[in-house]
Amino acid sequence: MSETQMINTESNGDGSVESDRRLHILVLTDRDWTHPQGGGTGTHLHENVRRWTKWGHRVTMVAGGYPGSVAREQHGNLEIRRSGSRATVFPRTILRGQRALPADIDVTIEIVNGITFLTPLWLRTPRVALVHHVHKEHYVREMGQVGRVAAAALETLPLKALYRDTRFVTVSDSTASEVAELGVPRNRISVAHNGVDTDLFVPGIRSDLPTLLYLGRLKRYKRIEMLLAAVERMPGVRLDIAGDGDHRPDIEREIADRGLSDRVVLHGFVGEEEKLRLLQSAWLNVTASSVEGWSLVALEAAACGTPTVAMAVGGLREAVVHDSTGLLADTPEQLADAIQGLVADSAGRLMMGRAAQARAEEFSWNGSARLLLNILQEEAGGLPVGSLTSQRQV
Numbered sequence: 001m002s003e004t005q006m007i008n009t010e011s012n013g014d015g016s017v018e019s020d021r022r023l024h025i026l027v028l029t030d031r032d033w034t035h036p037q038g039g040g041t042g043t044h045l046h047e048n049v050r051r052w053t054k055w056g057h058r059v060t061m062v063a064g065g066y067p068g069s070v071a072r073e074q075h076g077n078l079e080i081r082r083s084g085s086r087a088t089v090f091p092r093t094i095l096r097g098q099r100a101l102p103a104d105i106d107v108t109i110e111i112v113n114g115i116t117f118l119t120p121l122w123l124r125t126p127r128v129a130l131v132h133h134v135h136k137e138h139y140v141r142e143m144g145q146v147g148r149v150a151a152a153a154l155e156t157l158p159l160k161a162l163y164r165d166t167r168f169v170t171v172s173d174s175t176a177s178e179v180a181e182l183g184v185p186r187n188r189i190s191v192a193h194n195g196v197d198t199d200l201f202v203p204g205i206r207s208d209l210p211t212l213l214y215l216g217r218l219k220r221y222k223r224i225e226m227l228l229a230a231v232e233r234m235p236g237v238r239l240d241i242a243g244d245g246d247h248r249p250d251i252e253r254e255i256a257d258r259g260l261s262d263r264v265v266l267h268g269f270v271g272e273e274e275k276l277r278l279l280q281s282a283w284l285n286v287t288a289s290s291v292e293g294w295s296l297v298a299l300e301a302a303a304c305g306t307p308t309v310a311m312a313v314g315g316l317r318e319a320v321v322h323d324s325t326g327l328l329a330d331t332p333e334q335l336a337d338a339i340q341g342l343v344a345d346s347a348g349r350l351m352m353g354r355a356a357q358a359r360a361e362e363f364s365w366n367g368s369a370r371l372l373l374n375i376l377q378e379e380a381g382g383l384p385v386g387s388l389t390s391q392r393q394v
Helices: 039-054 089-096 137-145 145-162 173-180 226-234 246-255 272-281 296-303 332-344 346-360 365-380
Strands: 002-008 024-028 058-063 072-075 078-082 107-112 125-131 168-170 187-190 211-215 238-242 264-268 286-289 308-311 326-329 389-393
Touching: 002 125, 002 326, 039 058, 039 078, 039 168, 039 365, 058 089, 058 272, 107 365, 125 365, 168 173, 173 187, 187 264, 211 226, 211 272, 211 296, 226 238, 226 246, 226 286, 226 332, 238 272, 264 346, 272 296, 296 308, 296 346, 308 332, 326 332, 326 365, 332 346
Parallel strands: 024 058, 024 107, 058 078, 107 125, 125 168, 168 187, 211 238, 211 286, 238 264, 286 308, 308 326
Antiparallel strands: 002 389, 072 078
């Protein structure tokens, strides 16, 4: 398993941390977990923030707004301030600067989701940057050659020029390597894997029909067309697609062109209850995404005893243990073969589902939140990297 920094402080039975100091944490992000496009990034943020506030820390979050959102919300130790949109929250926050923020912030965690807030130029509090995955290839797949310029201007150049002395946290070793390639010393990058709620995500009633599930945003880089090609060669197999995004019209046309309208269901955005039902009923969780920092869905599927078949990219190579908790492929043809083979192999599916569920038990949100909080404590206290943490294999 990958090397990660684990907390060396005392924790209570409920996962809370005994700490001499309660922090006021500023979170800068393009979207919070209530955003329609919150996705895995939003879930990760929510699971960490709700634990920090429960443990007595204050959190002020600055995020982009969306239709129907309110500018300010207060929930106990959590304040959410929304401004502009996912795109305009960056210039708005930068232009307002430090003066628009609470004066008693102890430490800031900046979610770098393809665009930075340029915090080294204007923010005076200690900082930690959280990166789920580097977006360079994402920009290119979504925008073509224009994406190369956008990636350089919005992510690559700022990280290289301004953030080399920043403490980073990533969700996988593959993302840690990507950040290190930008010039950040590897010893300043900690890995905190996603967790999963194994009390909520449990095995349920499996569908009688062979059913595949794609759960995630409908974006070009997710390459859902590859999944449709796989389904096309498997008569009788159904594909549920849960999620929404700007690539939906293209997917709808592709479904019609391939004559799959009777076997592919576009559910759109689904709530947590329906999401759980889909994960439990699917025979396989599938994704052809070209860029993934980790894949929270793969872990949630695993907790439900559902193996994952995916392309061997990014953090998916860590979230899925090939030939144990699922299968990884290098080409579209291998992906289709792997899906078809596992659909036909009921014994293999059952074995992988059991292995996936057992592995999911190793990942907890309490552990992830404790690790991130401890890193924030180090930065807030001006302590050397690793002063409150120890290295161990998990």
